[in-house]
Amino acid sequence: MFHSKVYVTLKKSILDPQGKAVEQGIHSLGFESVENVRIGKYIEMDVDANSQNEAERITKEISEKLLANLVMESFTSTTERIKE
Amino acid sequence: MSLIKVKIGVVVFPGSNCDHDAHYVSETIMGQDARLIWHKEGSIGNVDIVILPGGFSYGDYLRCGAIARFSPVMKDVVRFANNGGLVIGICNGFQVLTEAGLLPGVLLRNRSLLFACKYLHLRVENADTKFTNQCKKGELLEIPIAHGEGNYYSDSETLKHLEGNNQIVFRYCDRFGKVTDEANPNGSLKNIAGIINGTGNVLGMMPHPERASDPILKHTDGKKIFESMIQNIQSQFQLVESLVAERSI
Numbered sequence: 626m627f628h629s630k631v632y633v634t635l636k637k638s639i640l641d642p643q644g645k646a647v648e649q650g651i652h653s654l655g656f657e658s659v660e661n662v663r664i665g666k667y668i669e670m671d672v673d674a675n676s677q678n679e680a681e682r683i684t685k686e687i688s689e690k691l692l693a694n695l696v697m698e699s700f701t702s703t704t705e706r707i708k709e
Numbered sequence: 710m711s712l713i714k715v716k717i718g719v720v721v722f723p724g725s726n727c728d729h730d731a732h733y734v735s736e737t738i739m740g741q742d743a744r745l746i747w748h749k750e751g752s753i754g755n756v757d758i759v760i761l762p763g764g765f766s767y768g769d770y771l772r773c774g775a776i777a778r779f780s781p782v783m784k785d786v787v788r789f790a791n792n793g794g795l796v797i798g799i800c801n802g803f804q805v806l807t808e809a810g811l812l813p814g815v816l817l818r819n820r821s822l823l824f825a826c827k828y829l830h831l832r833v834e835n836a837d838t839k840f841t842n843q844c845k846k847g848e849l850l851e852i853p854i855a856h857g858e859g860n861y862y863s864d865s866e867t868l869k870h871l872e873g874n875n876q877i878v879f880r881y882c883d884r885f886g887k888v889t890d891e892a893n894p895n896g897s898l899k900n901i902a903g904i905i906n907g908t909g910n911v912l913g914m915m916p917h918p919e920r921a922s923d924p925i926l927k928h929t930d931g932k933k934i935f936e937s938m939i940q941n942i943q944s945q946f947q948l949v950e951s952l953v954a955e956r957s958i
Contacts, residue, residue, distance in 0.1 A: 639862065640896075642822050666771075691779075694772055694808070696815040697862060 627672045627680035631702040633693045634665035668692055672704070680704045715741045715942045718756035720786065720802075722748045722777045727763035727799065727919060734922040735760070739935050748780035757942045758795045759786055761802030763855070763917060773816060773858045774804035783809060795839055795938055796911045800856055803903075803913030812906055812913045813871070814863030816856075820896030824857040828928065829894060831879040831902050831916060832886050838878060838905055839941040840912045843933045849886050850879075850930040852916040854894055854902075859915040861897040861904075871904055879903035879914055 635641045641663050648662035670687075674680035681704045693700040717735040721728045728745060735743035746753055753759055766777035777783070783805075790796045790811050798806040806812045819825055828851055836846040844850070863871070871877050879902040883892040888900045895915075903914030918931030 639817065640820065642818060642820055646822060691775065692771070694775070694815055696807075696864070697817060 626707050627674055627677065627704050628707045629670050629672055629680065629684040629702055629704040631668045631670075631684065631688050631692055631700055632665055633668070633688070633698050633700045634663050635697060636699050639697050666692075671707070677704065677706065712943055713946045715758060715939045716756045717741050717743045717758045717760060718746045718753050719743060719760045719762055720746045720748060720753070720782055721762075722764065722766035722780060722801075722805075724766045724768055725762050725764035725801070727801075727917065730917075730919040731760045731762045731799070734919045734932075734935060738922050738932065739939060741939060746782060748777070748782045750782050751785065753782060753785045753789055756789075756794075758797070758938050759789060761786070761796065761798040761805050762919075763800030763802060766801055766805065769801075769858075772804075772808070773801060774806075774808040777801075777805045778809040787811065790906075790911050793908065793910050795941065797840060797934070797938065798911075798913040799917055799919065800854075800859075800915055803915055804858065806911060806913045811911050812904060813867045814861055814904070816858050816915070817860040817862050817896070818858050819856070819860050819894070824855070825859070825894045826853070826855040827894070828853045828921075829916070830882050830884050830886070830892070832882040832888060833878070834880055835875045835878045835905070837875075838909055838912070838937075840905070840934055840937050841878060842940060843937040847886065849882065849884070850921075850933065851928055852918055852921045852931050853928075854916045855920075856895070856915055859895040859897065861895075861901040861915075863898065868898060871901075872899075874907060876905050876907065877901055877903075878905050878912060879916070 644663045672680045719731045831850045833844040833848045836844045880900040882888045918934040921928040921931035
Protein backbone atom coordinates (compact mmCIF):
# COMPACT_ATOMS: atom_id res chain seq x y z
CA MET A 626 0.00 0.00 0.00
CA PHE A 627 1.19 3.49 -0.84
CA HIS A 628 0.22 6.90 0.42
CA SER A 629 0.04 9.81 -2.03
CA LYS A 630 -0.18 13.52 -1.31
CA VAL A 631 -1.26 15.85 -4.09
CA TYR A 632 -0.95 19.64 -3.98
CA VAL A 633 -3.00 21.60 -6.49
CA THR A 634 -2.39 25.33 -7.03
CA LEU A 635 -3.46 27.91 -9.57
CA LYS A 636 -0.88 28.37 -12.32
CA LYS A 637 1.53 31.27 -11.85
CA SER A 638 -0.03 33.05 -14.83
CA ILE A 639 -3.45 33.08 -13.19
CA LEU A 640 -4.40 35.74 -10.68
CA ASP A 641 -5.27 34.29 -7.29
CA PRO A 642 -7.57 36.85 -5.64
CA GLN A 643 -8.01 34.63 -2.59
CA GLY A 644 -4.24 34.48 -2.13
CA LYS A 645 -4.08 38.25 -2.58
CA ALA A 646 -6.72 38.78 0.12
CA VAL A 647 -4.89 36.49 2.52
CA GLU A 648 -1.63 38.29 1.72
CA GLN A 649 -3.26 41.58 2.76
CA GLY A 650 -4.33 39.88 5.99
CA ILE A 651 -0.76 38.74 6.62
CA HIS A 652 0.46 42.29 6.06
CA SER A 653 -2.17 43.61 8.46
CA LEU A 654 -0.89 41.09 10.97
CA GLY A 655 2.43 42.89 10.79
CA PHE A 656 4.39 40.57 8.50
CA GLU A 657 5.20 43.01 5.72
CA SER A 658 8.01 40.80 4.47
CA VAL A 659 5.63 38.15 3.10
CA GLU A 660 4.61 38.09 -0.55
CA ASN A 661 3.32 35.80 -3.32
CA VAL A 662 0.73 34.05 -1.16
CA ARG A 663 -1.10 31.39 -3.18
CA ILE A 664 -4.02 29.28 -2.02
CA GLY A 665 -4.30 25.69 -3.16
CA LYS A 666 -5.77 22.31 -2.37
CA TYR A 667 -4.23 19.37 -0.61
CA ILE A 668 -5.51 15.87 -1.30
CA GLU A 669 -4.20 12.65 0.23
CA MET A 670 -5.08 9.08 -0.62
CA ASP A 671 -4.00 5.50 -0.16
CA VAL A 672 -3.18 3.62 -3.35
CA ASP A 673 -3.03 -0.15 -3.55
CA ALA A 674 -0.31 -0.86 -6.12
CA ASN A 675 2.40 -3.41 -6.78
CA SER A 676 5.25 -0.96 -7.03
CA GLN A 677 6.28 2.60 -6.29
CA ASN A 678 6.24 3.31 -10.04
CA GLU A 679 2.70 2.04 -10.46
CA ALA A 680 1.45 4.02 -7.45
CA GLU A 681 3.06 7.18 -8.84
CA ARG A 682 1.59 6.58 -12.28
CA ILE A 683 -1.91 6.12 -10.82
CA THR A 684 -1.55 9.26 -8.69
CA LYS A 685 -0.40 11.29 -11.68
CA GLU A 686 -3.24 10.08 -13.88
CA ILE A 687 -5.88 10.90 -11.24
CA SER A 688 -4.32 14.32 -10.70
CA GLU A 689 -4.29 15.15 -14.39
CA LYS A 690 -7.76 13.85 -15.14
CA LEU A 691 -9.66 14.93 -12.05
CA LEU A 692 -7.87 16.59 -9.14
CA ALA A 693 -6.41 19.45 -11.19
CA ASN A 694 -7.81 21.26 -14.19
CA LEU A 695 -4.64 21.83 -16.18
CA VAL A 696 -6.14 24.84 -17.96
CA MET A 697 -5.82 26.81 -14.75
CA GLU A 698 -4.02 24.65 -12.21
CA SER A 699 -0.80 22.73 -11.79
CA PHE A 700 0.01 20.04 -9.25
CA THR A 701 2.84 18.32 -7.48
CA SER A 702 2.62 14.98 -5.72
CA THR A 703 4.58 12.66 -3.47
CA THR A 704 4.03 8.93 -3.05
CA GLU A 705 5.53 6.77 -0.34
CA ARG A 706 5.11 3.17 0.79
CA ILE A 707 3.14 2.71 4.03
CA LYS A 708 2.87 -0.33 6.25
CA GLU A 709 -0.10 -2.64 5.78
CA MET B 710 -48.02 22.75 -41.79
CA SER B 711 -48.40 21.94 -38.12
CA LEU B 712 -45.52 22.59 -35.78
CA ILE B 713 -44.26 19.53 -33.97
CA LYS B 714 -43.42 19.98 -30.32
CA VAL B 715 -39.73 20.04 -29.60
CA LYS B 716 -38.48 17.56 -26.99
CA ILE B 717 -36.30 19.20 -24.38
CA GLY B 718 -34.40 17.22 -21.73
CA VAL B 719 -33.17 18.95 -18.58
CA VAL B 720 -30.43 17.03 -16.78
CA VAL B 721 -30.74 16.95 -12.99
CA PHE B 722 -27.52 16.51 -11.04
CA PRO B 723 -27.52 16.25 -7.26
CA GLY B 724 -27.31 19.93 -6.35
CA SER B 725 -28.87 21.34 -9.53
CA ASN B 726 -31.29 24.10 -8.58
CA CYS B 727 -32.34 25.73 -11.84
CA ASP B 728 -33.57 22.47 -13.35
CA HIS B 729 -37.24 23.13 -12.61
CA ASP B 730 -37.00 26.71 -13.89
CA ALA B 731 -35.57 25.45 -17.18
CA HIS B 732 -38.26 22.75 -17.35
CA TYR B 733 -41.02 25.27 -16.55
CA VAL B 734 -39.89 27.70 -19.24
CA SER B 735 -39.51 24.91 -21.81
CA GLU B 736 -42.94 23.45 -21.14
CA THR B 737 -45.21 26.19 -19.79
CA ILE B 738 -43.78 29.33 -21.37
CA MET B 739 -42.54 27.86 -24.65
CA GLY B 740 -45.20 25.14 -24.95
CA GLN B 741 -42.80 22.32 -25.81
CA ASP B 742 -42.38 18.79 -24.40
CA ALA B 743 -39.92 18.89 -21.54
CA ARG B 744 -38.70 16.22 -19.20
CA LEU B 745 -36.23 16.03 -16.35
CA ILE B 746 -33.40 13.52 -16.80
CA TRP B 747 -31.89 12.19 -13.56
CA HIS B 748 -28.10 12.12 -13.79
CA LYS B 749 -27.98 8.37 -13.10
CA GLU B 750 -29.90 7.55 -16.25
CA GLY B 751 -27.58 5.94 -18.76
CA SER B 752 -29.39 7.52 -21.69
CA ILE B 753 -30.93 10.93 -22.34
CA GLY B 754 -33.62 9.22 -24.41
CA ASN B 755 -35.24 10.72 -27.46
CA VAL B 756 -34.69 14.48 -27.13
CA ASP B 757 -33.92 17.34 -29.52
CA ILE B 758 -32.29 19.68 -27.01
CA VAL B 759 -30.37 19.00 -23.80
CA ILE B 760 -30.17 21.63 -21.07
CA LEU B 761 -27.51 21.40 -18.36
CA PRO B 762 -29.02 23.67 -15.73
CA GLY B 763 -27.56 25.95 -13.10
CA GLY B 764 -26.94 25.06 -9.50
CA PHE B 765 -24.19 23.54 -7.44
CA SER B 766 -23.79 20.01 -8.78
CA TYR B 767 -22.09 17.84 -6.16
CA GLY B 768 -21.82 20.86 -3.91
CA ASP B 769 -19.16 22.34 -6.22
CA TYR B 770 -16.75 19.94 -4.47
CA LEU B 771 -13.20 19.97 -5.84
CA ARG B 772 -14.13 22.41 -8.66
CA CYS B 773 -17.45 23.52 -10.13
CA GLY B 774 -18.64 20.84 -12.53
CA ALA B 775 -15.63 18.59 -11.95
CA ILE B 776 -17.60 15.67 -10.49
CA ALA B 777 -20.78 16.13 -12.52
CA ARG B 778 -18.79 15.36 -15.63
CA PHE B 779 -18.49 11.76 -14.39
CA SER B 780 -22.24 11.31 -13.85
CA PRO B 781 -23.52 8.31 -15.87
CA VAL B 782 -25.75 10.49 -18.07
CA MET B 783 -22.82 12.63 -19.25
CA LYS B 784 -21.48 9.90 -21.53
CA ASP B 785 -24.70 10.05 -23.50
CA VAL B 786 -24.72 13.87 -23.43
CA VAL B 787 -21.21 13.85 -24.94
CA ARG B 788 -22.32 11.33 -27.58
CA PHE B 789 -25.39 13.47 -28.36
CA ALA B 790 -23.23 16.60 -28.66
CA ASN B 791 -20.67 14.88 -30.85
CA ASN B 792 -23.51 13.82 -33.16
CA GLY B 793 -24.56 17.45 -33.57
CA GLY B 794 -27.33 17.54 -30.93
CA LEU B 795 -28.11 20.92 -29.36
CA VAL B 796 -26.71 21.25 -25.84
CA ILE B 797 -26.95 24.40 -23.76
CA GLY B 798 -25.16 24.72 -20.43
CA ILE B 799 -26.36 27.50 -18.18
CA CYS B 800 -24.19 28.71 -15.30
CA ASN B 801 -23.15 25.48 -13.53
CA GLY B 802 -24.05 23.75 -16.81
CA PHE B 803 -21.44 25.90 -18.56
CA GLN B 804 -18.89 24.85 -15.95
CA VAL B 805 -19.80 21.19 -16.51
CA LEU B 806 -19.36 21.62 -20.28
CA THR B 807 -15.83 23.02 -19.87
CA GLU B 808 -14.91 20.24 -17.44
CA ALA B 809 -16.29 17.66 -19.85
CA GLY B 810 -14.16 19.10 -22.64
CA LEU B 811 -17.18 20.04 -24.79
CA LEU B 812 -16.19 23.71 -24.55
CA PRO B 813 -12.68 25.17 -24.21
CA GLY B 814 -11.42 27.18 -21.24
CA VAL B 815 -12.48 27.28 -17.64
CA LEU B 816 -14.57 29.37 -15.22
CA LEU B 817 -12.45 30.81 -12.43
CA ARG B 818 -13.51 32.36 -9.14
CA ASN B 819 -14.97 35.84 -9.65
CA ARG B 820 -12.17 38.39 -9.36
CA SER B 821 -14.11 40.14 -6.56
CA LEU B 822 -14.29 36.82 -4.67
CA LEU B 823 -17.98 37.66 -4.20
CA PHE B 824 -21.04 35.80 -5.42
CA ALA B 825 -22.55 38.08 -8.08
CA CYS B 826 -26.35 38.05 -8.35
CA LYS B 827 -27.91 40.78 -10.47
CA TYR B 828 -29.51 41.81 -13.74
CA LEU B 829 -27.07 42.97 -16.37
CA HIS B 830 -26.76 43.48 -20.10
CA LEU B 831 -25.33 41.13 -22.66
CA ARG B 832 -24.42 42.09 -26.19
CA VAL B 833 -25.16 39.47 -28.82
CA GLU B 834 -21.87 39.13 -30.70
CA ASN B 835 -23.00 36.36 -33.00
CA ALA B 836 -26.66 36.11 -34.02
CA ASP B 837 -25.96 33.48 -36.62
CA THR B 838 -26.10 30.49 -34.26
CA LYS B 839 -28.66 27.85 -33.35
CA PHE B 840 -29.04 29.59 -29.99
CA THR B 841 -29.32 33.23 -31.12
CA ASN B 842 -31.05 33.19 -34.51
CA GLN B 843 -33.98 35.14 -33.04
CA CYS B 844 -31.63 37.95 -31.96
CA LYS B 845 -29.86 40.61 -33.99
CA LYS B 846 -26.12 41.08 -33.97
CA GLY B 847 -25.29 43.78 -31.45
CA GLU B 848 -28.67 43.46 -29.73
CA LEU B 849 -28.70 43.91 -25.95
CA LEU B 850 -30.33 41.31 -23.72
CA GLU B 851 -31.10 41.97 -20.09
CA ILE B 852 -30.59 38.66 -18.28
CA PRO B 853 -29.54 38.02 -14.68
CA ILE B 854 -26.39 36.29 -13.46
CA ALA B 855 -25.97 34.42 -10.18
CA HIS B 856 -22.56 32.85 -9.68
CA GLY B 857 -19.35 32.85 -7.70
CA GLU B 858 -17.23 31.23 -10.42
CA GLY B 859 -17.99 32.85 -13.74
CA ASN B 860 -14.66 34.38 -14.60
CA TYR B 861 -14.00 32.93 -18.05
CA TYR B 862 -10.39 32.12 -18.77
CA SER B 863 -8.52 30.37 -21.56
CA ASP B 864 -4.97 30.51 -22.85
CA SER B 865 -4.25 33.18 -25.45
CA GLU B 866 -4.19 30.74 -28.34
CA THR B 867 -7.65 29.38 -27.49
CA LEU B 868 -8.93 32.93 -27.10
CA LYS B 869 -7.59 33.90 -30.50
CA HIS B 870 -9.27 30.84 -31.97
CA LEU B 871 -12.60 31.71 -30.28
CA GLU B 872 -12.46 35.27 -31.58
CA GLY B 873 -11.36 34.29 -35.08
CA ASN B 874 -14.12 31.69 -35.37
CA ASN B 875 -16.84 33.96 -34.04
CA GLN B 876 -17.38 31.58 -31.11
CA ILE B 877 -17.88 34.34 -28.54
CA VAL B 878 -21.66 34.64 -28.56
CA PHE B 879 -22.33 37.01 -25.62
CA ARG B 880 -20.28 39.68 -23.88
CA TYR B 881 -21.11 41.63 -20.74
CA CYS B 882 -21.73 45.28 -21.56
CA ASP B 883 -23.26 48.42 -20.06
CA ARG B 884 -26.81 49.52 -20.84
CA PHE B 885 -25.57 51.40 -23.88
CA GLY B 886 -23.96 48.29 -25.32
CA LYS B 887 -20.40 49.32 -24.51
CA VAL B 888 -18.14 46.45 -23.49
CA THR B 889 -16.25 48.01 -20.58
CA ASP B 890 -14.35 46.74 -17.58
CA GLU B 891 -16.95 48.31 -15.28
CA ALA B 892 -19.62 46.20 -16.98
CA ASN B 893 -17.62 43.04 -16.39
CA PRO B 894 -19.15 41.39 -13.30
CA ASN B 895 -16.54 38.70 -12.71
CA GLY B 896 -13.29 39.45 -14.51
CA SER B 897 -13.99 37.29 -17.57
CA LEU B 898 -11.45 37.55 -20.37
CA LYS B 899 -12.74 40.07 -22.94
CA ASN B 900 -16.04 40.28 -21.02
CA ILE B 901 -17.01 36.83 -22.27
CA ALA B 902 -20.44 35.73 -21.00
CA GLY B 903 -21.10 32.87 -23.40
CA ILE B 904 -19.29 30.82 -26.03
CA ILE B 905 -20.16 28.19 -28.57
CA ASN B 906 -18.16 25.19 -29.77
CA GLY B 907 -16.55 24.97 -33.20
CA THR B 908 -19.42 23.03 -34.74
CA GLY B 909 -22.03 25.43 -33.37
CA ASN B 910 -24.20 22.97 -31.45
CA VAL B 911 -22.94 23.41 -27.88
CA LEU B 912 -23.37 26.72 -26.05
CA GLY B 913 -22.28 27.66 -22.56
CA MET B 914 -23.38 30.86 -20.86
CA MET B 915 -23.14 32.14 -17.28
CA PRO B 916 -26.31 34.32 -17.36
CA HIS B 917 -29.67 32.64 -16.75
CA PRO B 918 -32.08 32.96 -19.71
CA GLU B 919 -34.63 30.77 -17.86
CA ARG B 920 -34.87 33.45 -15.17
CA ALA B 921 -35.80 36.06 -17.75
CA SER B 922 -38.50 34.30 -19.75
CA ASP B 923 -41.73 34.43 -17.77
CA PRO B 924 -43.55 37.78 -18.31
CA ILE B 925 -44.59 37.72 -14.66
CA LEU B 926 -40.93 38.40 -13.83
CA LYS B 927 -40.95 41.49 -16.11
CA HIS B 928 -37.83 40.53 -18.06
CA THR B 929 -38.32 38.24 -21.05
CA ASP B 930 -35.12 38.64 -23.08
CA GLY B 931 -34.03 35.14 -22.10
CA LYS B 932 -36.93 33.74 -24.10
CA LYS B 933 -35.09 34.58 -27.29
CA ILE B 934 -32.51 31.89 -26.53
CA PHE B 935 -35.27 29.29 -26.10
CA GLU B 936 -37.08 30.58 -29.20
CA SER B 937 -33.89 30.33 -31.24
CA MET B 938 -33.23 26.71 -30.27
CA ILE B 939 -36.85 25.72 -30.86
CA GLN B 940 -36.94 27.55 -34.18
CA ASN B 941 -33.79 25.71 -35.24
CA ILE B 942 -35.28 22.28 -34.47
CA GLN B 943 -38.68 23.09 -35.96
CA SER B 944 -37.18 24.35 -39.20
CA GLN B 945 -35.40 20.99 -39.51
CA PHE B 946 -38.72 19.19 -38.98
CA GLN B 947 -40.34 21.37 -41.64
CA LEU B 948 -37.55 20.66 -44.08
CA VAL B 949 -38.00 16.93 -43.58
CA GLU B 950 -41.79 17.23 -43.87
CA SER B 951 -41.58 19.17 -47.11
CA LEU B 952 -39.13 16.66 -48.57
CA VAL B 953 -41.47 13.82 -47.64
CA ALA B 954 -44.43 15.73 -49.11
CA GLU B 955 -42.55 16.31 -52.37
CA ARG B 956 -41.78 12.61 -52.66
CA SER B 957 -45.36 11.50 -52.09
CA ILE B 958 -46.78 13.77 -54.80
